[in-house]
Amino acid sequence: MKKSFLSLGILLGIQFGFAQSIDTNFGSNGTVTHAEKGSFFQTTLLPDGKMILSGSYESTTSKKAVILRLNTDGSLDQTFATAGIFTMDLQASTDYYEAFSKVLVQSDGKLFFAYGNQLDNGIDPESLTLNLMRLNANGTPDTTFTNPWSTTTTDIDNAPIDFKLLSSGKYLTYGPNYIMRFNSNGSLDTTYGTNGIRTITFEINELFVSGDNVYIDGYPTSNSNNRTLYKLLNETTGISGSNNYVMGRVYQNNSSFYIDQNNFNVHELLKLDANLAPAAGFGTNGKVSLSSQLYTSEMLFQSGGSIIIYANDNSGSQTNHTFTRLNFNGAVNTGFGQGGTFTMTIPNSAGFQPYAENLVHPNGSIYNLFYGNNNTNNIFLKKILLPNEVLALKDNLKPNDKITILENPVENILKLSDDLKSATIYDASGKLIMNNLKGREHVVGSLPKGVYIINDKSDNGQGSNLKFIKK
Secondary structure, X not given: XXXXXOOOOOOOOXXXXXXXXXXXXXXXXXXXXEXXXXXEEEEEXXXXXXXXXXXXXXXXXXXXXXXXXXXXXXXXXXXXXXXXXXXXXXXOOOOEEEEEOOOEEOOOOOEEEEEEEEEOOOOOOOEEEEEEEEEOOOOOEOOOOOOOOEEEEOOHHHOOOEEEEOOOOOEEEEEOOEEEEEOOOOOXXXXXXXXXXXXXXXXXXXXEEEXXXXXXXXXXXXXXXXXXXXXXXXXXXXXXXXXXXXXXXXXXXXXXXXXXXXXXXXXXXXXXXOOOOEOXXXXXXXXXXXXXXXXXXXXXXXXXXXXXXXXXXXXXXEEEEEEEEEOOOXXXXXXXXXXXXXXXXXXXXXXXXXXXXXXXXXOOEEEEEEEEOOOOOOEEEEEEEOOOOOOOOOOOEEEOOOOOXXXXXXXXXXXXEEEEEEEXXXXXXXXXXXXXXXXXXXXXXXXXXXXXXXXXXXXXXXXXXXXXXXX
């Protein structure tokens, strides 16, 4: 029997939960150590909360590409590949450096990435070989990936930089002045551009995909520090919008973009919406001023709209890793840490390199991945507990008039009239319960009885919500 759920008095925007701290119950006194596993430069969060680390292993006697899958407690996931590890070693000679690119997770759970090996023996011309690859969710090779593209080139400066997954199931890669498109089976899509390659008239610094839209961060003229963020309605169209800026690094969060403009004179954070216009409700005209000392090494995003700025500083005997949190409107969250900043201090004697790869997890934590000193293949994982954030369910969050809940209250399966794009579920206190939901049916039988809010974002970045009762 269907029941309508038309109104709910819930106060959103109040912070609940515990203060941030290092999780000393994680691993051994707060650290999980994986000895002789490799050096990993990319992390990927999986829908079930597990984590993929992709990169390489390099010693004087062996070089190989490696992927690990970790459980949320930091342990190797023994159900993935071989005891949690997938490796590839195609070149016996240690003159070849071998590595995997960042792993992209498809909607069917399959894992797409590229394998590369680079020759650098100091004698022959350097060369780079790339192969597209896909694994099943359990780490076994996907035999339906029938015709993967590969190439070998000595023009390393113009080699593909990164790979993106399109909503159509196809893939993009890009170089300094081109975009390439591949079919879902890994073959070059010769219907795209000229034999699969589209020439771009300016230099590409980075490419982003959001829904059907493609955004390019590029240099409009050669030998210029000025840059422009361009919007394309898809990978085949011309430019539909742009935003010029002087310098800085671009970060993407769903369909919003943040430009960290930091030089000797000014440090500002600019937020742009999906149309590359200054975002309403963020600072003044989409811009906030930051402390000049707040040097940004990385920008992390929580699902409710909070922004975490990460920086590190090595003082000789220790490294201070600082995390400063901004509310969704750009104001510093002074209740976070000390005046908005939480500091994790790591002594050099710990054997960690003085930087970390960080991942915000929907379980309310930041996972910190460190590499070992002195070119060792040891990796270290730490975990910072976060307080619940102030939810960004404000003026721009409206009832969803497109998607409806088919049966409400819900007992086991949450059934919707249309697909969620990228949704999160919060309980009545504002605590994050589930993350990265896509599609129209979701198992919620394990949730306690109560009221829940679904926060979804459309392709244009508009927030919307639905409410349901779990019985």
